[in-house]
Amino acid sequence: MGKRIGMEVAIASAEAAALCRFDVAAVYPITPQSHVAEHLSDIVADGRVDASFITVESEHSALSSAMGASATGARVVTATSSQGLLFMGEVMPIASAMRLPIVMIIANRAVSGPINIWNDHSDIMPMRDTGWISFFADNGQEVVDMVIQAFKVGEDRRVMLPVNVNLDGFQLTHVVEPIVMPDQEEVDRFLPPYEPFATLHPDKVVTMGALGMPEFYAEAQKAKNVAIVNSIDVVREVWKEWEKGFGRKYEPIHAYRTEDADVALVTMGSMGETAEIAVDELRREGVKAGLLKIKLWRPFPFEDLKKAVKGIRVLAVTDRACSFGGPGGPVFSEIRSALYEGAKRPKIVNFLIGLGGRDVHVEDFVAMVRKAAKGKLSEPYEFYGVRG
Amino acid sequence: MNTAMKNIKSIESFELFAPKLATREEYFVGGHRACQGCGEALAIRLMLKALGKDTVITNATGCMEVISSVYPTTAWNVPWIHVAFPNSASVGSGVEAGLTALRRKGKIADRRIKSVAIGGDGGTMDIGFQALSGAMERGHDMLYVCFDNEAYMNTGIQRSSGTPFLASTTTAPAGKVIPGNQVWKKNLAEIIVAHNVPYVATACQSYPIDFMNKVKKARKVKGPSYIHCFVTCPTGWRSPSETCIKLGRLALETGIFPLYEVEDGKYRLTVEVPEKRRPVQDYLKGQGRFRHLTPDQIQVIQERVDIEWETLMIKVKNSRSREELRAPRAK
Amino acid sequence: MTEKKGPETWQEINPGCMVFRPGSASEYHTGSWRAKRPIWDNAKCIKCGVCYIFCPEGCITEDADGFFVANFDYCKGCGICAHECWPKAIAMVNEED
Numbered sequence: 094m095g096k097r098i099g100m101e102v103a104i105a106s107a108e109a110a111a112l113c114r115f116d117v118a119a120v121y122p123i124t125p126q127s128h129v130a131e132h133l134s135d136i137v138a139d140g141r142v143d144a145s146f147i148t149v150e151s152e153h154s155a156l157s158s159a160m161g162a163s164a165t166g167a168r169v170v171t172a173t174s175s176q177g178l179l180f181m182g183e184v185m186p187i188a189s190a191m192r193l194p195i196v197m198i199i200a201n202r203a204v205s206g207p208i209n210i211w212n213d214h215s216d217i218m219p220m221r222d223t224g225w226i227s228f229f230a231d232n233g234q235e236v237v238d239m240v241i242q243a244f245k246v247g248e249d250r251r252v253m254l255p256v257n258v259n260l261d262g263f264q265l266t267h268v269v270e271p272i273v274m275p276d277q278e279e280v281d282r283f284l285p286p287y288e289p290f291a292t293l294h295p296d297k298v299v300t301m302g303a304l305g306m307p308e309f310y311a312e313a314q315k316a317k318n319v320a321i322v323n324s325i326d327v328v329r330e331v332w333k334e335w336e337k338g339f340g341r342k343y344e345p346i347h348a349y350r351t352e353d354a355d356v357a358l359v360t361m362g363s364m365g366e367t368a369e370i371a372v373d374e375l376r377r378e379g380v381k382a383g384l385l386k387i388k389l390w391r392p393f394p395f396e397d398l399k400k401a402v403k404g405i406r407v408l409a410v411t412d413r414a415c416s417f418g419g420p421g422g423p424v425f426s427e428i429r430s431a432l433y434e435g436a437k438r439p440k441i442v443n444f445l446i447g448l449g450g451r452d453v454h455v456e457d458f459v460a461m462v463r464k465a466a467k468g469k470l471s472e473p474y475e476f477y478g479v480r481g
Numbered sequence: 482m483n484t485a486m487k488n489i490k491s492i493e494s495f496e497l498f499a500p501k502l503a504t505r506e507e508y509f510v511g512g513h514r515a516c517q518g519c520g521e522a523l524a525i526r527l528m529l530k531a532l533g534k535d536t537v538i539t540n541a542t543g544c545m546e547v548i549s550s551v552y553p554t555t556a557w558n559v560p561w562i563h564v565a566f567p568n569s570a571s572v573g574s575g576v577e578a579g580l581t582a583l584r585r586k587g588k589i590a591d592r593r594i595k596s597v598a599i600g601g602d603g604g605t606m607d608i609g610f611q612a613l614s615g616a617m618e619r620g621h622d623m624l625y626v627c628f629d630n631e632a633y634m635n636t637g638i639q640r641s642s643g644t645p646f647l648a649s650t651t652t653a654p655a656g657k658v659i660p661g662n663q664v665w666k667k668n669l670a671e672i673i674v675a676h677n678v679p680y681v682a683t684a685c686q687s688y689p690i691d692f693m694n695k696v697k698k699a700r701k702v703k704g705p706s707y708i709h710c711f712v713t714c715p716t717g718w719r720s721p722s723e724t725c726i727k728l729g730r731l732a733l734e735t736g737i738f739p740l741y742e743v744e745d746g747k748y749r750l751t752v753e754v755p756e757k758r759r760p761v762q763d764y765l766k767g768q769g770r771f772r773h774l775t776p777d778q779i780q781v782i783q784e785r786v787d788i789e790w791e792t793l794m795i796k797v798k799n800s801r802s803r804e805e806l807r808a809p810r811a812k
Numbered sequence: 813m814t815e816k817k818g819p820e821t822w823q824e825i826n827p828g829c830m831v832f833r834p835g836s837a838s839e840y841h842t843g844s845w846r847a848k849r850p851i852w853d854n855a856k857c858i859k860c861g862v863c864y865i866f867c868p869e870g871c872i873t874e875d876a877d878g879f880f881v882a883n884f885d886y887c888k889g890c891g892i893c894a895h896e897c898w899p900k901a902i903a904m905v906n907e908e909d
Binding site for chain 2: 165166169295
């Protein structure tokens with residue numbers, strides 16, 4: 094059992110990857126991920142992990158060389174944020190289509206226009222259709238745990254998909270948190286060496302990345318979708334095993350004080366911790382507030398969501414990104430779509446918060462709950478706190 | 482009458498029967514969907530004979546990728562990966578890093594498997610330029626071969642930075658006001674020489690033994706190496722399919738595409754060019770993409786080819802390898 | 813053209829559309845593309861192998877006597893072999909059918 098120490102979360106995420114004994118890291122720096130890239134290279138340069146660190150010349154090359162290495166059977170880690178993630182966007186769906194279990198640490202940062210280096214989720218949202226498994230961490234401990242879990246889930250023969258672990262840029266990456274780092278022996282027991290399904294090697298010749306004519310492409314897409322949809326079973330298995338081995342519980346949706354909740358906030362990422370405090374405050378006032386924290390974004394946890402919202406009158410879904418010209422925030426529109434068929438379903442309102450790193454305080458969450466209690470906002474979705 | 486008969490001296494300096502010394506193993510099989518007379522398909526076939534089976538090929542999107550890997554079949558008898566258009570060099574870098582790490586850690590057999598990344602002039606000189614530069618400067622033990630047929634052929638013969646001056650392509654066509662491509666061909670081999678890699682060479686499918694020897698040499702290099710292979714595209718050049726080999730020879734004999742290698746910074750011609758080079762007109766006239774050229778325009782091309790040739794000869798004469806330059810300093 | 817016998821259902825598609833049958837492109841016979849075919853006159857052939865080395869399909873092989881012959885399942889009739897043959901031992905003739 095590891096010791097509980099204070100560690101900068103970005104550094105901790107790299108340490109977690111090191112515990113997984115990665116073979117290759119291909120990373121291009123971008124604020125606020127840079128400490129992840131730098132610490133991974135420290136680990137390799139000090140020989141703490143026997144690996145190759147490729148100082149690629151761009152993020153597109155980062156994911157591309159990660160794919161090349163993964164295809165030879167290496168365990169691979171990479172990391173990025175914002176514009177970097179969009180730059181490798183062309184390669185994202187290819188990584189999942191080619192079933193390469195790369196783990197990517199994403200320090201979520203706002204996407205440009207105007208350029209902004211601070212935290213929101215507009216980088217990961219455009220990637221939700223690419224077929225990657227997506228975890229969202231609330232705090233440093235979850236980041237470390239999820240990085241290790243990501244390798245196990247992705248490499249599982251029933252999954253064979255890349256996984257991204259999302260942590261809020263600056264809000265998590267640059268803060269020092271108390272973290273229990275697992276022991277190397279514990280991780281070795283939990284995560285055996287990678288046994289790839291197929292590799293690029295002359296002893297067993299394979300062609301990867303063939304041309305998919307119209308008569309095969311649709312079937313290939315269905316196969317990929319089935320793989321990621323079914324992977325939720327493996328995620329649950331891995332999380333159960335984690336709880337047994339490390340004592341920390343993970344669920345796709347973590348419910349906080351929702352047993353008799355009237356209005357529940359929905360968050361993804363580190364703001365959930367602030368929302369918890371707001372819920373406690375409201376409860377002290379006698380308001381029946383609750384909170385749902387989403388930790389598994391892809392594959393979308395439909396069953397967990399349906400269970401979690403039972404009995405709740407209003408959901409106040411917070412989004413850290415906007416689908417411009419669309420139905421509001423991505424999390425909001427997906428939740429609404431997921432609950433559409435239900436006979437009894439809550440009212441759902443949407444707040445776009447914390448865009449471009451703007452702070453969201455306890456009193457903001459309290460205000461959102463009060464607003465949401467009416468069951469309807471004055472507009473389909475609200476850019477919370479925006480002046481004008 | 483083929484050029485071989487007309488000018489025996491112009492055949493590269495190999496024994497006539499050398500083709501039979503090449504391995505009979507076919508690593509790139511018939512059944513691939515390349516056009517009739519495709520110089521690039523031939524070049525790939527030759528390259529693989531020189532590389533042997535302990536090779537992993539990374540291929541950019543392009544003609545060769547599309548015609549050879551139609552799911553559920555493949556023309557490749559070696560491990561092969563294709564990801565996207567601009568990233569052959571970066572995927573190849575990852576392949577090299579993965580194989581290196583796994584071999585060092587004892588996870589795969591202790592045997593040298595060469596990472597070879599390939600792409601067309603589009604996937605190498607333009608959209609793939611960044612990845613290539615990064616791969617070459619990082620020192621990966623990887624060979625990159627650019628198959629240059631002077632336009633984005635797979636997507637319909639559009640202009641690339643490899644398109645020669647005044648050639649007609651579909652995005653720089655020979656129109657009434659603008660007569661084709663308006664700038665001189667980019668010299669990527671020289672750019673890679675400037676990356677200080679141990680071995681850079683130019684090659685052509687028309688000189689198969691020269692090409693295969695260069696591939697073998699590049700394979701031995703423990704570091705980055707680069708071969709720029711000029712290949713005929715009858716479809717894109719609007720030339721008869723049977724003149725595929727002849728056009729490559731004419732490109733050399735006119736001095737338009739000389740065959741040389743740069744080892745550790747030292748330039749050396751590998752196929753002799755006749756003292757009196759053939760006029761560029763001999764090369765241009767066999768191709769529909771140059772059909773619109775006027776005598777004045779051909780003269781402009783001739784002059785520039787002469788200057789480029791002279792520039793290369795200055796380097797061949799005067800360049801010294803870094804090893805040679807190191808020697809006096811060692812004292 | 814050969815009969816296409818590929819995977820039918822989404823369950824049969826290999827993960828990642830990987831192809832585990834190297835050289836399986838040979839199932840596709842490009843010979844049907846041909847308008848002309850090469851015919852060797854072995855009386856003239858000097859067995860140099862130039863036709864073999866220059867074939868983009870790699871479909872020319874040496875027979876037991878050291879002469880060369882094209883595999884007409886794949887020969888596209890490009891004419892390179894005939895054009896490059898030193899003693900002009902190969903003639904391109906129109907496809908009959």
